[in-house]
Amino acid sequence: MADSWKPPVLDDAERERYSRQLLIPEWGEEGQVRLRNSTVLVAGLGGLGSPVCLYLAAAGVGKLVLCDYGEVELSNLNRQILYGGRDLGRLKAPVAATRLKNLNPSVSTRTITDKIDESNVAVLSSGVDIIVDCLDNFPTRLILNAQAVRQRTPYVHGGILGTGGQFAFLHPPLTPCLACLFGDQESYPAATGKSIGSTPLPVVGAIAGNIACMEALAVLRYLVLGKPTLPNRLWRTDGWDSEAEILDISRNLCCPICGTIHT
Amino acid sequence: MITVGSKTLEWREGLTVDVLVRELGGAEGAAFASIEDGSATGVRRRFVRRMDWPSTILEDGTKIRLITAASGG
Numbered sequence: 001m002a003d004s005w006k007p008p009v010l011d012d013a014e015r016e017r018y019s020r021q022l023l024i025p026e027w028g029e030e031g032q033v034r035l036r037n038s039t040v041l042v043a044g045l046g047g048l049g050s051p052v053c054l055y056l057a058a059a060g061v062g063k064l065v066l067c068d069y070g071e072v073e074l075s076n077l078n079r080q081i082l083y084g085g086r087d088l089g090r091l092k093a094p095v096a097a098t099r100l101k102n103l104n105p106s107v108s109t110r111t112i113t114d115k116i117d118e119s120n121v122a123v124l125s126s127g128v129d130i131i132v133d134c135l136d137n138f139p140t141r142l143i144l145n146a147q148a149v150r151q152r153t154p155y156v157h158g159g160i161l162g163t164g165g166q167f168a169f170l171h172p173p174l175t176p177c178l179a180c181l182f183g184d185q186e187s188y189p190a191a192t193g194k195s196i197g198s199t200p201l202p203v204v205g206a207i208a209g210n211i212a213c214m215e216a217l218a219v220l221r222y223l224v225l226g227k228p229t230l231p232n233r234l235w236r237t238d239g240w241d242s243e244a245e246i247l248d249i250s251r252n253l254c255c256p257i258c259g260t261i262h263t
Numbered sequence: 264m265i266t267v268g269s270k271t272l273e274w275r276e277g278l279t280v281d282v283l284v285r286e287l288g289g290a291e292g293a294a295f296a297s298i299e300d301g302s303a304t305g306v307r308r309r310f311v312r313r314m315d316w317p318s319t320i321l322e323d324g325t326k327i328r329l330i331t332a333a334s335g336g
Contacts, residue, residue: 047336079336136335138294159294159332166332181312182294201334208336234310236297236330247297247310 031224039063041128045092047079047208048134055216057100057107067112068092079205121147133157145178158211162202163240165211169229172258180252207239267327274323280316293329
């Protein structure tokens with residue numbers, strides 16, 4: 001939960017700022033206070049992480065843990081909408097924190113500029129209410145997924161390629177974990193997120209926005225209502241032709257990560 | 264006939280996703296497949312994990328989309 005204590009009601013400025021979402025019947029002031037008291041880990045601040053952070057900050061999430069070790073590059077700017085030309089060469093996480101603070105000064109941020117690995121994943125995930133996967137490779141995703149399972153924290157997965165992408169809300173034992181779906185990634189030549197082999201991956205910025213908005217909505221729904229989005233389904237789209245499909249997914253009962261979790 | 268994206272292969276008894284992608288190629292980096300089964304059982308879409316490809320037997324008329332979607336942008 002966020003560091004600085006606030007009374008369990010909204011002040012006038014908050015009522016004004018969030019007035020349009022407060023009109024949503026299931027949301028209300030109670031939901032907004034829950035949001036204000038929440039902490040979200042956003043892992044990856046690229047094409048997915050940019051819109052996720054912007055929408056979560058704008059909606060009034062209390063604290064965002066911003067995790068990315070990369071620097072802003074010119075080739076990022078077709079899709080990574082947290083950044084502009086003046087940010088080239090700067091670390092993404094502190095630039096993002098400044099941008100988000102400007103968008104909504106009541107949001108607090110913690111920036112992490114280390115690469116996520118087995119040695120730091122528990123510390124950087126500590127105390128968060130939900131984890132948003134905006135990462136660009138499966139090995140790191142699987143490290144973060146294992147930590148999410150260990151601490152029983154929901155994990156919102158997003159991935160994109162070209163003009164398409166997918167989204168899933170994962171929270172065992174209600175749903176599979178990421179390893180149930182993609183656990184064998186290390187056993188064959190995998191995309192790194194930047195490339196497949198030596199070929200750079202194509203990405204249209206708008207599809208990153210599309211999948212990121214699904215992720216942000218799922219986070220907000222969970223934090224405000226306590227409800228999962230599309231449990232045991234994987235939502236997939238090709239935004240180029242506006243096709244979408246919802247696929248059934250299920251737990252791998254032999255999953256080495258979540259297979260022993262039953263309640 | 265089985266299709267993977269724009270490629271096609273004659274269907275045969277016992278054909279699996281694994282064999283299909285090996286013969287047709289184009290699966291490098293793919294994490295899962297969206298499979299639309301043929302008309303024999305009515306159209307239905309399935310999520311098939313990479314780890315299940317060797318044991319997923321296909322029926323005639325199946326359409327497969329291999330999906331990587333590994334990037335975060």
